[in-house]
Structure formats: C-alpha cells, structure tokens
Amino acid sequence: MSKTVLVSRKEHFNAAHKLYNPKWDNEKNMAVFGPCANENWHGHNFDLIVTIKGPIDVNTGFVVDLKALSDLIKTTIINQLDHKNLNLDVDFMKDKMASCENIVIGIWEILAAKISELNPEAALYKVVLHETRNNHVEYLGSNPS
Amino acid sequence: MSKTVLVSRKEHFNAAHKLYNPKWDNEKNMAVFGPCANENWHGHNFDLIVTIKGPIDVNTGFVVDLKALSDLIKTTIINQLDHKNLNLDVDFMKDKMASCENIVIGIWEILAAKISELNPEAALYKVVLHETRNNHVEYLGSNPS
Amino acid sequence: MSKTVLVSRKEHFNAAHKLYNPKWDNEKNMAVFGPCANENWHGHNFDLIVTIKGPIDVNTGFVVDLKALSDLIKTTIINQLDHKNLNLDVDFMKDKMASCENIVIGIWEILAAKISELNPEAALYKVVLHETRNNHVEYLGSNPS
Amino acid sequence: MSKTVLVSRKEHFNAAHKLYNPKWDNEKNMAVFGPCANENWHGHNFDLIVTIKGPIDVNTGFVVDLKALSDLIKTTIINQLDHKNLNLDVDFMKDKMASCENIVIGIWEILAAKISELNPEAALYKVVLHETRNNHVEYLGSNPS
C-alpha cells in the first residue's frame, strides 16, 4: 500500500540556557534579550515533537515503530540535552546562540540521516520544539511550508 | 468571499486493541510489538481531530457548522469505535493491523465522501489521531504535506 | 544562514459573542445557530496562535523576538478583543458574522502588514484560533495548505 | 465494604458575564473591576468539577455511576448556564454578583440535595469552577478545608 502517513513522537528535556551574544557587551545583551540574558542562566521544560513521513508497512501497520523512534531520539538527542546547559554542555550548539531556532535545526541535522535506519522509505518531515506553553518553533528542512 | 479557511473539530473515543499479526507466531509478535501484543488487549483514550478546508458562507460565517461536523463524525465514526475493540468490533478495520496509521486512513475514507453534504465547496483536509499524549498520526490524502 | 524556520506565539483573550444573522428573523437564527444565537450572548476563552516564517538572524538566533511579537499582537489585536463583545465592540468585525472564521481573517489582515517591522525578511505564515477545547480554525492567506 | 472514596466528574459550559455592581456608578465599577465591567459583556469557557464522597457499591464497583452524575449535572446545572448570560439568564444568580464564588455556591445548593438520589450513602464533597487557565474557585460546604 503506497499511502503516505505522518507519525509523531513527543519527548521531553529540562535544560538551562541564556540568550547572550558574546560579541556584545552586557549592556547590549540586556537591551536585546532582557531577563533571558541573566548571566546566572534560567531554564525550561522543553517538549520536542519529531514527525516522520512514509508509507505503511503492511506487516506491522506502522510507518516506523514509535518505540524505536523514541529510542533513537533519546539516544541521539535527549541524552545530549536533558539536565544540561544548552550554552555549555551541548556539542551541536557550540558557537551558536542557544535559541530554539538553532536547537531545532541542530536536532534536524542529527536525526535526518538516521530515520532510514527505522524504515528505508521513511524520512524526517518536521521537528517542533515548545519552550514554554506560549512559544514554539518548527523546522521542516526542504519540505513545503 | 473566496478566502479559504481550515476548520477543525476534536472528538474522543475509548477503545481496546492489540498489535498482533496473525501470520506470525506469538514469539515473533512479542519480539516486534512487545507489550502492545498482550493477548488480553490493552486500550487508550483516543483524540480524533478532523480538519475541513473551504470558503466561508457569508450568511453563517462558517466553512461548515462544527455542530453538524461533530454529529457527522459521531454518527459515522465514533459510534463504530467508542467502547469497542478495534481488532474485533470495527467493520472498516477487518483484516488490517489495528494501528493508528490504518485507523486514520479508514476514517478518511469514510468521511471524505460525506463532507460535501455539509458544504458542497468544502473538502476533507486532514485527519489526526492521538493515541497517547506522546504518539499521534496524521493523514492528508492527496493534500500536500 | 538562509534556513527558514517557523516561530509561533500564543496569546489569549476572553470575549462575548453571539452567532446571529440580522437579515434573518429570530426563529431562523435559532434554527441555524441553536444556543449560539442566544440574544443575551455567551462567551469563550480564546487561544490565538500566530506563526511567522523567516530566516534566522545570526546575532540573535531569532526569526523574530517573540517578546516583540507578543507586544505587537497585544497592541494591535488583543487590546481590541479581550474582555470585549465581538459583535458590538470590535472595529474589524463590523458588519460581519462573529464567527472564528471571520475573526482569523480579520487578525491576518491586521498583522500581515506589520511583521516586516520585526524582521524585514520574515512574513506572517498562519493564524490559528481555538474557541473551545474541541473547535479551532486556521487561516494561511496564500500560503500552501 | 466501608472504605470511602472521592469520585469527580468534569463538565463544561460557555457563558457571558460582567462584573458590575448596580449600586455603584460606572466609574466606580471600572475602578474596581477594570475590563471585567465592560458593559457589553465578555465570556469564558468554564470547567466545572463536581466531587462526590461515599462508600463503594459492591455490585457495581461505583460510589455513584459517573454517567448518572454527568446527566444530573447537565440537567440541573449546565442547561441553566451553557450559552447563557450569567447576569441575565440564570435564576439562581438573580440579585447576586456574577462572580465564580457566587456561582459555585449556587451550584452546591442545587446539587447537594440531589446526590442521595444517586446513592443514599454518598454526599456532595466539593465543587470547583475554572474560569480561565489561571483562575479557579472551590466550595466544600461544611466539609473540612
């Protein structure tokens, strides 16, 4: 059956960060980022939603096994981010502003190459990151949006 | 007015199922599906979100009356699924794996033909099914995704 | 960096309205809109989600500063709608049915021209309005959907 | 079995109201209630949670049948409040300020006498009313709090 379905898995991580551009002095950082630039950090409970697109395997009824997708996200992403400092502790965020926009792109670049391990006909479709109940960002790579 | 808007209605159902491929023996089912293959079933509170696309009727301000859409979903879908066993009790799931992927396609196929009864210029756009707070699937038919 | 990201901000307002077409008599309004036509009004806690699309500013890591987007939405939209009557108190709803479909289009038309003030390379992508936990509408202008 | 359990049912209603003391002039009402005094009303999606306390019936496993409790709440409370104006349309709110505090007491007084119809050994324990995601009130009658 060639019908294409989107399947999504939500994972969580709790992390510290600050929004602070090291090329600017403290005053300019405070003017641009306000309390998000607090030198002693702040933090969030982040919700991460990863969406995969692909055909359904007739034998399982799955696009991909969401337990396997959960394990992949935990191994490659959550272990790097959970109970960590996004500015100091995370390899893929080195030399980047610790914004949600940069985090979702970093997550996309790690996951995009690995989804075919779960199903060779499936592909990463979207990465969404909720920072608070009111703020979230999405990255779709070259998918239409 | 020819502007196109998406309108969505959420409905709920509580159902039992298991993930079990009758072509495989019990050992292989356990290896592939883990506890989801428990022979005595398990179940979920499912959230179903149906999205319709169409122009706005000037007299009502509606694409479709969401009360009428709710009634249509209840009559054609929820009555078949709520407090039921998705493997045993549901005509449109006969001979299919009882996965969310197959359920959303089954729901799409029932609803797609009926939306024009609500508004001849409106069409089914998307069906989303949340199985747990962390897992959901979406089907858009031939709409772009 | 030219990668395009979607960023979203949720705001809230509490408002009264009724669904009532003044060209129809009371009986027809009741037949079409049911209790939503109650002459003494009813109301909702509305959730409004505004999504912006654009490239990331290297210095901030932002598509747009979501605090600035929040301020823009509050100044131009929420101040007109919160603790108001959508039929009587809102300039952009004059002579329109007070439906969510018409509200999201009205919000789009106000915001679309102002997003470039936040980032000249960013643009309004989507406006979503949740009226109840079960009903929501979306407008994407001429973006694909 | 004489163990006592609390069972709760959530229902919903959408209503308009304003906070306005007719003994005060408009200026004082605005000073005290701010935008909640808007003469043209505003409204909310209210969540109502009713909690019953009692022993378990051995034959059903229930304190009370929550479907029967739901029907009782709908018949006696929701039908009076849903898609209504709390200041104008509701008998039990006549001559009272349309605050959540007065609404929960009114609901308690209606329900308290009727719970024994569901189970003669059960009693009303608590009424909770959520007006927004941030504001809620509770009334426990003479139960300890």
Place this chain on the structure above:
Amino acid sequence: MSKTVLVSRKEHFNAAHKLYNPKWDNEKNMAVFGPCANENWHGHNFDLIVTIKGPIDVNTGFVVDLKALSDLIKTTIINQLDHKNLNLDVDFMKDKMASCENIVIGIWEILAAKISELNPEAALYKVVLHETRNNHVEYLGSNPS
C-alpha cells in the same frame, strides 16, 4: 525542620477493561453499565498521581526522592497494569469489579506499606486515578477528606 510538605508523582498506564458483574446476566450488565460492558473490552490511558506526606530531609531538600518514588510506583504498580487487561491480568483486582474506585484502593494497599522505605517519617497521603479527561477518583485511606 519539622514542616510537613506533600509531594506528588504522576505515572501513566494504558489498559483494557470492562465493567461487567458476573453475577448478572448480559442484559442486566448492559442496562447498568451501557457500552462499558462491551464483552470485547474497551480501554483507557490512565494517569495515576501518588501523593506522599512528610518532613523535609535537610541534606537533600526532599520529602522523598521523586525518582525513587517513580521507580517504586513503576515496579510495584505500573508493571502490573500497563498494557494489561484489568479484569484478567492483574492479581490485586481478582474477584473485584474493574472500576477506578477498586483500582485506587488496590494501589493504596500495595504502596502504603512501602513508603517508609523511602523515608521512615513519610507516609502515603493520597492516590488519584484519572480514567478520562472528565472522570477521576481519589482515595485517602484514613486521612481527613
């Protein structure tokens, strides 16, 4: 420091059940329990919240380590209930109606004896079980309610 604090941990399980009294015939079960008596089962995503009461340990700042409480709940409760049939698969539910009321009492009886392993001065205070977004039950043992 002798101040007493309540700490709570939420866990989840997905299970099948039916409400069916084997002393009654099918017709009476249908009359009493309606679709909940469907012979082929239905199911839910259950949310379980366990609350502990006790003084704060000065060295940790904890009443009990919530990670240790989570592990205890998973080992003693969730492993028995998750992806199971509450009528057929669960030792502590044998010969009882598979209602939430009976489940919370069964959970209380298992956990009450084990909390002192986490902190000898702490005790089980409350067990809450949410069966749907609208229905939940609570048991407090001999604590005041």
Place this chain on the structure above:
Amino acid sequence: MSKTVLVSRKEHFNAAHKLYNPKWDNEKNMAVFGPCANENWHGHNFDLIVTIKGPIDVNTGFVVDLKALSDLIKTTIINQLDHKNLNLDVDFMKDKMASCENIVIGIWEILAAKISELNPEAALYKVVLHETRNNHVEYLGSNPS
C-alpha cells in the same frame, strides 16, 4: 455572608537550578541527585498555584480580587524567581537546597503575612508548585491535610 470559599491563582516562572549539597563531594552529589546535580545547571518552567481561603465580599462577589492577588504574587515572588538561578539569585533560598519543597515553604512565608492586605478576613490556604508535568509539591502551613 459567612460562607467560606477557596480561590486560586496560577502564575509561571522559568528558572535554572541544580540539586547539589555543598557539604558533600561531587561524587556523592552525583550518587544522590543524578543528572539533577549537573554542575552547569538545568532548568524548568514552573507553575505556581496560590490558594486563598475566606468569606465572600457582598459588594464584589470576591474573596479577594484575583487581579490584585496576581499582582501581589508577581511583585513579591515572581520578580525574584523568573529568569533567575534558584541557587544563586534568590534571597529567600540562601543556604537552602534548591528543591521544590524549600521553594514552596519560602513562598508561603512571604505571602502568608500579606494576604490580609487584600482582605482582612482572608488567609493563605495552600501553595502548590509544579516543576514538571509529573512532579509537584504542596504546602498548607498549619491547615489540615
């Protein structure tokens, strides 16, 4: 009118912290607190719910004006905690473990003396702090629990 009602207001703050006892070496901190002891901090979106108990003012229908309560919580609590480091930046947490248990007691001690400014007959009843969707703590002072 002498009926007593509970009214609650929810506020939010985003903060960094770590669980780290300075009397212990790093190895013991890791053994006790696991990743929560990460030296570079982690963080959360905290939800704070403050409950007040008192009689209803006949003129307003309020126990206390929840807008005034919100302002009091923001001025005395949220301004100290939001976008801050709970170990380094908060006066009332000095020399205490940065656990939720200690935070709710600290919040209680600040607020308890100030509620009578809002209504001399009202009193602080409960402080609840949600650290994640699964973990929360409550403090009731000397109120029964």
